Amino acid sequence: MIALDSKIPDGPLPEKWERHRGRLKLVSPANKRKYNIIVVGTGLAGASGAASLAELGYNVAVFCLHDSPRRAHSIAAQGGINAAKNYANDSDNVYRLFYDTVKGGDFRSREANVFRLAQVSSAIIDHCAAQGVPFARDYGGMLVTRSFGGAQVSRTFYARGQTGQQLLLGAYGALMRQVKSGRVKLFPRREMVDLVVAEGRARGIVVRNLVTGALESYAADAVVLATGGYANVFFLSTNAVSSNVSAAWRAYHRGALFANPSFTQIHPTCIPVSGKHQAKLVLMSESLRNDGRVWVPRKGGDSRPPAEILEAERFYFLEEKYPRFGNLVPRDVASRNAKAVIDQGLGVGPTRVAVYLDFSDALAREGKRVIAERYGNLFEMYTNITAEDPYQAPMRIYPAPHYTMGGLWVDYDLMTTIPGLFAVGEVNFSDHGANRLGASALMQGLADGYFILPYTLGGYLADLAPAARDTSPKAFSDAASAAQARLEKLCAVRGRRPPQDFHRELGELLWHNCGMSRNETGLGEALQKIPEIREAFWREVSVPGSSAGCNQVLERAVRVADFLEFAELLVRDALLRKESCGGHFREESQTGEGEAQRDDTNFCYVSAWESKGPNETPEEHQEPLVFESLLLSRRSYK
Amino acid sequence: MRFTLKIWRQKDARAPGRFETHEAADVIPEMSFLEVLDLVNENLVKAGLEAITFDSDCREGICGTCCLMVNGRAHGRQHGATVCELRMRNFRDGETITVEPFRSRCFPVLKDLLIDRSIFDRIIQAGGYVSIGTGAAPDANAIPITKQDAEHAMDAAQCIGCGACVAACPNAAAMLFTSAKIAHLAALPQGRVEWRQRVLAMVEAMDRAGFGNCSNHGECEAACPKGIKLTNIAQMNRQFIFSSVFTAREKAEAS
Numbered sequence: 001m002i003a004l005d006s007k008i009p010d011g012p013l014p015e016k017w018e019r020h021r022g023r024l025k026l027v028s029p030a031n032k033r034k035y036n037i038i039v040v041g042t043g044l045a046g047a048s049g050a051a052s053l054a055e056l057g058y059n060v061a062v063f064c065l066h067d068s069p070r071r072a073h074s075i076a077a078q079g080g081i082n083a084a085k086n087y088a089n090d091s092d093n094v095y096r097l098f099y100d101t102v103k104g105g106d107f108r109s110r111e112a113n114v115f116r117l118a119q120v121s122s123a124i125i126d127h128c129a130a131q132g133v134p135f136a137r138d139y140g141g142m143l144v145t146r147s148f149g150g151a152q153v154s155r156t157f158y159a160r161g162q163t164g165q166q167l168l169l170g171a172y173g174a175l176m177r178q179v180k181s182g183r184v185k186l187f188p189r190r191e192m193v194d195l196v197v198a199e200g201r202a203r204g205i206v207v208r209n210l211v212t213g214a215l216e217s218y219a220a221d222a223v224v225l226a227t228g229g230y231a232n233v234f235f236l237s238t239n240a241v242s243s244n245v246s247a248a249w250r251a252y253h254r255g256a257l258f259a260n261p262s263f264t265q266i267h268p269t270c271i272p273v274s275g276k277h278q279a280k281l282v283l284m285s286e287s288l289r290n291d292g293r294v295w296v297p298r299k300g301g302d303s304r305p306p307a308e309i310l311e312a313e314r315f316y317f318l319e320e321k322y323p324r325f326g327n328l329v330p331r332d333v334a335s336r337n338a339k340a341v342i343d344q345g346l347g348v349g350p351t352r353v354a355v356y357l358d359f360s361d362a363l364a365r366e367g368k369r370v371i372a373e374r375y376g377n378l379f380e381m382y383t384n385i386t387a388e389d390p391y392q393a394p395m396r397i398y399p400a401p402h403y404t405m406g407g408l409w410v411d412y413d414l415m416t417t418i419p420g421l422f423a424v425g426e427v428n429f430s431d432h433g434a435n436r437l438g439a440s441a442l443m444q445g446l447a448d449g450y451f452i453l454p455y456t457l458g459g460y461l462a463d464l465a466p467a468a469r470d471t472s473p474k475a476f477s478d479a480a481s482a483a484q485a486r487l488e489k490l491c492a493v494r495g496r497r498p499p500q501d502f503h504r505e506l507g508e509l510l511w512h513n514c515g516m517s518r519n520e521t522g523l524g525e526a527l528q529k530i531p532e533i534r535e536a537f538w539r540e541v542s543v544p545g546s547s548a549g550c551n552q553v554l555e556r557a558v559r560v561a562d563f564l565e566f567a568e569l570l571v572r573d574a575l576l577r578k579e580s581c582g583g584h585f586r587e588e589s590q591t592g593e594g595e596a597q598r599d600d601t602n603f604c605y606v607s608a609w610e611s612k613g614p615n616e617t618p619e620e621h622q623e624p625l626v627f628e629s630l631l632l633s634r635r636s637y638k
Numbered sequence: 639m640r641f642t643l644k645i646w647r648q649k650d651a652r653a654p655g656r657f658e659t660h661e662a663a664d665v666i667p668e669m670s671f672l673e674v675l676d677l678v679n680e681n682l683v684k685a686g687l688e689a690i691t692f693d694s695d696c697r698e699g700i701c702g703t704c705c706l707m708v709n710g711r712a713h714g715r716q717h718g719a720t721v722c723e724l725r726m727r728n729f730r731d732g733e734t735i736t737v738e739p740f741r742s743r744c745f746p747v748l749k750d751l752l753i754d755r756s757i758f759d760r761i762i763q764a765g766g767y768v769s770i771g772t773g774a775a776p777d778a779n780a781i782p783i784t785k786q787d788a789e790h791a792m793d794a795a796q797c798i799g800c801g802a803c804v805a806a807c808p809n810a811a812a813m814l815f816t817s818a819k820i821a822h823l824a825a826l827p828q829g830r831v832e833w834r835q836r837v838l839a840m841v842e843a844m845d846r847a848g849f850g851n852c853s854n855h856g857e858c859e860a861a862c863p864k865g866i867k868l869t870n871i872a873q874m875n876r877q878f879i880f881s882s883v884f885t886a887r888e889k890a891e892a893s
Contacts, residue, residue: 052772067693068759070799071701087779123775130775132768132822132829134791141782159792165700166795173767180763188756211748240695274668279676280697381698384716384723385668450772498683500676544688549650550749553679553689 004257004608004623007411008112013629014094017116020412024455025462032057033183034466036220037457038205040192040247042069042175044168044442045425046226048449051174054183056454058461061218062175062184063207065191065242070172073228073240074445077164078285078378079148080156081128081442083121088145092153094118099630101440104150104330105405105433106582106598107632108263108606110625112412113430120451121443125157127450131170135159146374147290148438150330150637156439161285161377167442171449190216191555192247193486194479195223195254195421202421204471206479208487213549215480217471221461222420224453225251229404229426231264233563233570234515235500235507237401238270238283244559245566248408248427256416257608257621259429260406261566262574265436265583266516267402268294268334271385271395272354281400282385284357285378286438289327291362291371292395294318294334296355300345306356306394317341325637332435332583332596333637335399339516340594342398349396358394399516403441405432405583406573409608409623413456414448417608420464422457424448429606434582487547490557495540499557502537506530506560506567514571519587523575527568534564569609569618576620579603600632639665639726642734643678645690647750655747657736660690667727671714672697672704674726675737691750699723699863702798705805706751707738712802712861720800720863740805744812744848755801757847758815764843765836766819768828781827791825794818796864803858803866809850814858816844817874818866824877834881841878 009020027035035058039050042064054060064072084097097118102109129135129143135157138144145154159166178184190207193215197203204219230245231237252258269284295314302309317337319326327334338355347353363371368391372379379390386396408416408423410430415422425445432440509529513522537560545551579599580589589597606623640663648655660678669677672694679689695703699720706721708714714724729735737751745753795818803814820837823829829836852871859868 048772055771066695066701066703067755068799070759071695071703073696073701076696076698076700085778123773126775126778127770127772129778129781130768130770130828132791132826134788134795134822134826135778137783137785137788139785141784142779159795162700162796165798166792169795170767173762174770174772176759176763177767177769179759186759188759240701241697242695275666277666277669277673277677279670279673282698380718381723384719384725387725387727454772494686496684496686498680500680542683542686544683544686550691550752551688552691553683 004409004621005411006110006623007413008110009412013111013115016112017119021455024459027458027462029057031466033059035059035461036061036469037222037224038063038218038220039224039226040205041072041226041228042172043072043074043226043228043425044171044445045449046072046224047168047171047175048446049224049226049424049453050184051171051178052450052454053457054178054181056458057183060178060184061187061220063187063190063192063205065189065210067188069175069186069188070169072168073243074168074442075165076240077442078161078283079287080146080158080163080439081124081167082148082155082437082439083125083157083443084118084155085122085125087143088154090153092155096153097121097155100151101431101437102433102630103635104437105435106596106635107433107627108260108581108625109431109433111627111629116452117431117444117447120447123451124443124446128167128170131173133159133166133170146287147328149286149289149328149334150437156287158287161287161375164442167446171446192227192250193483193558195251196475196479197254197418198473198475201419204476206476206483210555211550213547213551215483217476217480219469219471219476221464221467222422222457224422224424224457225408225427226424226449227427229407230566231401231404233507233567234401234510235503236273236278236281238267238281241279244562246559246562249562249566251408251416251418251421253611253614255418256421257409257610258406258569259409259606259608260573261570261609262577262584263405263434263582264401265331265403265405266335266399268331268338268399269357269397270400271382272349272351272398282381283400283402284382284395284397286331288357288375288378291374292327292357292359293361294327294355294357296341296346296348306358315341315346322637329637330435330437335516336585338399354396354398356394357397359390360394363391403436405429405434405436409606413459414453415456415460420460422453424453434584484547487554487558490541490554490561491543491546493538493541493543495542497540497542499541499543499553499560502533502541503560503563505533506564509533510567510570514574517585517587518574520575523571526571527575530564530568530571537561537564572618573607573609577603577607596635598634604632639667639731641665641674641729641732644734644736646738647690648747649749651746651748665726667725669726670697670722671708671724671726672722691752693752694722697722700798702800705740705753705800705802707740707805709736712740712805713863718863718865740801742804742810744810745801745804758799758801760847761812761816761840761843762819765832765839768823769832783826787825791822794822794825794866794870797866798864800863802861802863804849806857806861807850808855808857809853811852811858812844812847812849813852813871813874814862814866814868816840817870820874820877821870824873833877834884837874837877837881838885841874
């Protein structure tokens, strides 16, 4: 039995982080260079963490599967980043951001972690502005903000519709500066295939060089995973095509617990699926809901063009049902309601699996120039994909998998259950509970990387004598030969079906049985079918070529093989959590009005799963969630 | 729709390459060009043949990973789009489409359509950032920045580092890429502190890498999926001259 100690510091909520920082042990400046740290992943959390650690003087080795650290999927985040700056003078403060985030996550996150996140949020904006991130400004030269779902204040900072890109380029610049200083060594086009644990501590990694195909081992005093989320388990998602769960999954099999895997986020505003060919789905930023109004015709099967449908014949379902928050309800609520009206037969467009997002009122009110300034690039993206002009006719949107709140279990120091293995950004589970609010992913990634990890990792290293970068221990060769055997096994199947075939099959199964709404029968069915798909995969997959040299089909096959294992854990978790909370909606647990019905008596905990071996049933551990400051209340946005 | 694709195949960095012809049937106009390559690859893999290697990731035009010459043009002929955004409705049914990697000696081919652009990281390493450590920043509103400056910086900062400018340039110059970063930071007070060192170091890194020089063809601007302007290059050249002269004078005075 693993003891789950979240190591939440004592004291009142607002003082916990300061107290803890004051108590964390330090590594002296002269000794820092003797420690080696591995960072896997170069998105916001990985790049900012690696750069900040190097600035402190540690030796950092950075790995990414792309050709450059700048390509990580944080770059695609559009809308913005939250911070409790109160620049808008609308009564925002740290407590309010904390409260909105815990409530938005449906009371399934840790109070202490979220409070810390809200506390450091302001420093992120300061730091990014100092890096030269070109945030939007007003004519007086000050930063401007906009509103996002789940908040009644305007606290979202942005750089047109490319906030993630600009923040990531800021962190990437900081990282490049450290590469030049010699404290960061960069290893691009490397994919982690295993974690090396020796004498109970994370001691290194094995990566596959994606150009030469060779397996390479690297040793360090600590390993940081910043490898992102697993929304691609659904096959179609808004994630980049190479985003995967493999690094986290390898860590899980080496002893790191996986927390809340069933907490997945379905984003309400994506461009609907148009056919089987699609490799991924494209998101339309949540910021559009500041000015766009979501509606469907009141009458089912109404196929008139939207402009001919009179105001009285339109069902603005979010505004009618949630007058206080209107179109800016949190993502899970917006997605479920879109699904509900479509299930009632009110969907629009050729496939009838879409709702309208209409800008005509905003265009009339603000004028085309203002709207173009706010969302121009998003409108262009939409036009390019659909060949329709949102300035003329409403967009058609539908929910799609987007983000995963679940991830590796970490304590307050962001350390997993394996000493020396840290997890930052989307790959950990820590801050968003059962649903993440818009513009909070960028905030969390950068909070972890710039302002939390550099302190807590130091606290861990301070108790540890620096080790040589020695990859000769048996744990390294064991991990490498196991990984090589897995690769050879995939190449040896010589079946007839490409890996993405199985991925698509898995994704469709999950989308229908474990997507926006879940029930016992569907989940049970999925739990039975996933092993069948997995067995078919190992029998029929085609991976032409060999493991030597560059082989993208093999890369894909490795990721799909891991998704096929991981999916089972996701469904198992969803089955066990018989309550509805946030993005996890169990049909058996809803209010009379069809809203999510939480069960705080039985499920007010974090589920953390322990691997018992490749073919064994995993064991669930529970970390009870204790709310000292907030009263557990039913989430209402009405 | 159906298409004939002439695709560059090359076993590895050292092997000679050649064109290989593939047919793509059952294409619909909504498909992106890379989804057509996915389709071709699916059929190859079903037949147990090695798939065509090409780079892509976000598939929505922001990560800058995809990099193909389509009918001789970087990212194809659709204006303001990366090749992952290029839709098949831009092609004639039955057309023969030629697909090659971005061409430049500075971007060596690794396999098929996969190239090595790590040289871009090295140009940024030379100075494409503000030298500020985490924790040292003043309040974000302490330094007002005019809306025009912020917008100007953002225009240049939108560069996705794909390398289309290099591939389109007859001289294989990387000046649009380099100047975009220089212009972005020079537009902001935070970035102006180091502008002189930055322009010298980045131009030197660019030259050392073996990229050519700008001779005002403007092909880079036409090919750029993000609308980065040629005027950035003019600004970089101006800054470079000023900075060179001042630095030389300072050195002379010091000695």
